[in-house]
Amino acid sequence: MTVDEHLIGQLANLAKLEFEAEAKTEIIKDLNRILSFVEKLNEIDTDGIEPLIYLVDDSPSGRDDIAHLQISQDEGLQNAPKHDSDYFRVPKVIS
C-alpha cells in the first residue's frame, strides 16, 4: 500500500485536518513508513480468528436508565471559544 498526495487529501478531509507544502510531504513519508511497518501483520495467519473487541469478560455493567442533570447549560457553554447566554456561536454557515 502506498500513500500518495490524492489519498492524503481524502484522509485529511475525513479527519478535518490540513497538510500543506512541507507538512504534506512529511505526512506522506511518515504514513508510508508506518504502513509498511504495520503491514507486517499480514505475515500472521488469522483465518478463522474472531476480532477481539471487548477486553472484559463479564458482561458490561450498566446503570439505571434515569436522566440526571449533571451539567447546567451555563456550565456546558462555559468552555466554548465563543458563546452567548443560550448557544454556542459559530461563524456564518449558510451564505
Added chain:
Amino acid sequence: MYRSLAETRQALQSGKTNIVELTRTYLQSIQEHSHLNAFLEVFTEDALRQAAMADQKRQAGNPGKLSGMVIGLKDNLCYKGHKVSASSKILEGFTSLYSATVVERLIAEDAVIIGRLNCDEFAMGSSNENSAFGNVQHPLDKALVPGGSSGGSAVAVAAGLCLAALGTDTGGSIRQPASFCGVVGLKPTYGRVSRWGCIAYASSFDQIGPITNNVDDSALILEVIAGQDEYDSTLSTVPVQEYSQNLAFKGKTKIAYLKDCLESEGLDPAIRASMEALFDKLRAEGHIVEPVNFPYLDYVIPAYYVLTTAEASSNLSRYDGIHFGYRSKRAIDLETTYKYSRTEGFGKEVKRRIMLGTFVLSAGYYDAYYSKAQKVRRLIREQTLATLKEYSFIIGPTTPGTAFPFGAHANDPVKMYLEDIYTVQANLAGIPAISLPAIKHPSGLPSGVQLMSAPFSETELLSFARYLSALN
C-alpha cells in the same frame, strides 16, 4: 523528603510535621525544581486547604486511608474547577466540569492534590517531547528524556516533588517513564480502574495507575481508586481486594521470561546481563524461572498502532473548535472552523496518529488493517493468557534501553514506537503489569524490571513485586 507513606505517617505521628507543613515543603520543592518542567500548574491554595482538612481529620482521630499523601495528577485527568489540557494547545484554557472518579476517590481518602503534571500531548509519545508546553527533563541528566507519556508524573515522584502521582498507560505510558526515572509504575488490569474523567486516547487500552517510590504506596493507591463505577461500563465486577494488606509473598513460584524478548537485537546487553543475573538469583531462592516462546513480539507494536490510532481518530473527533477549547482565528465558516482549529490546535504526532487511524478505519482498508489487527490482538491475548496459566508471572526488562537523549528519534516515528516493544503486550492483552527499579545499569541510569500477571491478579503481582524489590 519522605520516600513512602509509612515514613510520612511516622513523622506525622511523632509530631515532627503536619500535612500543611508537608504540603508547603513539596510546594517549595516544586519551585526549586521548576527547570524540570514536570508540573504544568500547581494548585497551591486548594492543596493547602485540603491539607488543613486532612490535619483536622487526623487530630479528630479519623484520618482517611491516604492521609498524608501528596499526589500529582497527569494532565489528562479531570479535577472539577481546575484546568486540564492533555498537554495540548487545543484544550488550552479548558476547565473541568467534573472530577474523574479516581480523583474523587483520592480526595475522599484525604489525599492532597498538588497539581497537574506535564505529559505527551493526549498521552501519545514515549519521551515527553510531544507536549505543547515543553519537554520534561530527566531528573538525573538534563540531556535525557524522562520517558513518556506520563513523563511529568515519573519525574515528579523521582525528584521528590510529590509522594505519588497518577498516570495513564495505553502502551507503556506509566511503566516506561517509571523505568527511565527509577520509580515504581503500575498498570492495572483493563477494567479494574474507572476511566471516567480521563481524557481518552484509545479506550480499549487506557488504564489509570499509580507511580510511586515503592510497591506499598502503589498497592494502597490502587485499592482506593479501583472498582466499579456507574460512569464506566467497561469495569469488571471482580471484587477489589485490600492490596495493601496482602503484600506478604510466601512460597515458591513459577516465572516465565519471553525468550524472544531477551534475545531481541534491540536489547541493551547490560540490561540482558542484569536480567540473567536476576533470574539466577530467583532460581537460587528456589523459584522456577524458565524461557517460553512468544512468537508475536515483532507484531505487538504494529497491532498496537493500528488499533490505538483507530480509537484515537474517533476519540479526538470531539475537538471541533466549537464546543470547547481552541478555535482558529482564520475560521470563516463551518469547514474552516473544524479544519483550521484542529490543524493549528493539535501537534505533529497527534495529527500523524489521527491520519493513520482515519486510514485504517476508512472504507476499503478497514478489513485489511483494523479487523486484521483485532484478530492479531486476540492471538496475542490468548498466547499471553496461556503462558500465565502455566506460570504465575512473566518477567523481563521494561524497556530495551535506559533513557535516551532528546531528539534521538526525531526523524523516525517507527523507531520511537519501538521504545514500547516490551510494554504494549500487557495493554493488548488487558493484563496488569508493573515496572520496578530493580536493575543497576553500569551507566548509573535507572532501568526497570517488568512483571506481568493474569487479569485481576493484582494481589499476587504486587506482593511478588514487593518481594522482588527487597531481594535486590
